Amino acid sequence: MLSRFAARVAGRRDEKGAYAILFSMVLVLLIALAAISVDIASQVSARQQLKDTLDAAAHAGAYALPEQQGDIQTIVGDMARANDINTSVTTDLWCVIASTGATKAPQYTQIPTTCNPHGTRPYVGTKCDEFVCFIPCDPSRTASTGGAVKCNTVRVADSKVVPYAFAPAIGYDEGNTGAVVSIACKGTCGNDVPNPLDILVMADRTPSMVDGDREQMKAAIESSLTVMNPELQYVALGTIHKSDPRRMNKLSTEVCTSAESGVQQQTSSSWPYSPLWNTDNTPKLETTNSPTSGSWIASPFSNGYLTGPSGTIVATDPLVKSVKCMPGAKSGNYGTHLASALKGGARYLLGNTPNNLSSLPARPGPAPKKVIIFETDGSPDEVLTNGYYRLSNSTDFGAGRNATYGQQGCNNLEKMADEVKAKDVLIITIGFGAAVSNTSTGRCISGNTSTSRLRDVLARVASKAPDGNPSTASDCSDPVKRTQENADGDYFFCAASGSELETIFRSAFGSLSKGIKLMKMPA
Structure with missing residues (x-):
């Protein structure tokens, strides 16, 4: 009996030993599997x-x-x-x-x-x-x-x-x-018919846009037209400061040969509108130094700026000639009127001020999307004698020049942009040079570090990005951050020099497509 009991005990010990060995093997395997799972x-x-x-x-x-x-x-x-x-x-x-x-x-x-x-x-x-x-x-x-x-x-x-x-x-x-x-x-990526667009380009020609930068801006706008389809996208030109439409209409029949003046030189006596010429035989767009003279619109909507879809520039088209012939404004007491310029352009785009869209061919597809591309290199410095007038009122905000009102000018610009965007107008903004500087010159009041940065104002003026997030501004004085800013998919762009404007304008025009979408290629 005792021997049987001892055998049973010994058997159980053997089983426990076997279990221990088996458990150790399983544990090693589990640890190995856990390690491999990490990899x-x-x-x-x-x-x-x-x-x-x-x-x-x-x-x-x-x-x-x-x-x-x-x-x-x-x-x-x-x-x-x-x-x-x-x-x-x-x-x-x-x-x-x-x-x-x-x-x-x-x-x-x-x-x-x-x-x-x-x-x-x-x-x-x-x-x-x-x-x-x-x-x-x-x-x-x-x-x-x-x-x-x-x-x-x-x-x-x-x-x-x-x-x-x-x-x-x-x-x-x-x-x-x-x-x-x-x-x-x-863009549409094969799934949709491209949307028709009514595009107004508002270009800064104030004295701070020096001749070289202005010429590069003009070339950039002209080059950007080549990414448009004139059968679906009609384009007009506005300017900051105002233009005299008599002169701009006359220029559409002339040939621009002088980079300095932007037009073929003629004597004042031979020009039908001699008051529009300076005594040194160079052109001017204002009859006075007041922003109340002339029009915010330099050239009406055109569908003839290219020979056809993906075609070449038509040099004789009035829009193309107005871009080519845009001279700089002379120094004067008119200042930089950003809010009034946006308002005047929007009123023309929306038909509050008569435009020529009804005279152009109807386009297939949905109702045309309204777009403003707004470029400036400076902070507002108008004297705000007239206060704020809503989009429905044709009155400009101010007259004269006084930089101490710059913050109010920025506030008016943002307020007007909100009104314009509420009308389903897409606003694309381009800040240039000092307007996006990281120094105190890039403020709503130059030299005053307590006022808003103009680049941030311009980003808020721009429409929300296609993903629904607000457009934002980076430090555009940094080349790397500037490159990232212009590729971030929103509607604010910035350029530090005239040589960058062509890429920026083309990107701004190109952003009017239906955004970016990730796709899968068919097998």
Whole structure:
């Protein structure tokens, strides 16, 4: 009996020993699995981080299309490395248009309005589903007819090696995220008919816009017209300070040859409106130094500024000539009237002041979207003798010049912008030079550090970004932050010099498309 009991006890001890060994083995396995799961989680996290990086890079690339499509590799690469210094992306461009549906073929009628890949149809490498078609788009391709190559979509790809922390113990030193791709498209992207637009450009020609910067601004506006479609988008020109419409209308029949004056030189006696010429045979736009003279509108709406969609500039078009012939205002007692300029432009755009839109051809699609592109290089310095008048009242806010009223001028500008935006007008603002300076000159009252920064005012004047967030301003005196500001997707832009204005104006015009959307390419 005793021997049996001892055997049972010994058996139980043996079982406990076996359980202990088994438990140890399971524990080691669980620890190994837990360690490997950490590496797997690290790999999944690395893939998601890479996807976020590529999404941001693709968004920045799409935002730069088509104006900067020749620099797309640099733009995308810089944005990717700003988020992850170790990325090395590959990039290619596409033209995305609508599909015919079940037949899965491109709707070629959307070329060149939506985008323009050029080449021979059917395009080699085209990928379609029932909704959209992706056509390879090479900006280096020579365009034979129909305007320049115009891409609207960027594809960005990369993969990354992920070092393992625990898996080397079982023979695996590293993993890989696998190929990660992000595709971003700008504009209608084949899904919608492009919206018609009524666009008013309000350009600053006050004395602070020196001749060189003003000439570059004029060239920038002219160049920006090439991203528009004159069949759908009608464009007018306004100026800050006012213009004399008699002279601007006359200029539409003349040839501009002098960079200094912007017009062909003539003697005062031979010019029908000799009071509009100075004694030194240079033109002037005001008959007096008062902002109550002339009009905020220099040239009415035009649909003839290009030869056609994606066409070339028509040098004889009145709008184009008015841009070319815009001289600078002479020094005088009129100041910089930003609130009145915005008001005068909005009243013309909305038809409160008669415009010529009813005389132009009707456009297909929804009612045209109203847009003001508002560029200035200076703080308001008008004497506010007239107080504030609402948009419904045609009276300007003030006359004369006195910088001590600058903060009130900024307040009036914001208040008027709120009224204008309430009328469903999209406002895009461009701050230039001193207007966006980080010094005291970039204040509503120059030199007064207690007043608002004009760049912040201009950002608040601008409409909300397509994502619904308010437009904001960065430190535009910093080149890196300025670049980021102009690619952040909102409706405030800034330029430090005249040489930057072409890119800025083209980006401002380009932002009128329906925003950026991430897409998936058909198989």
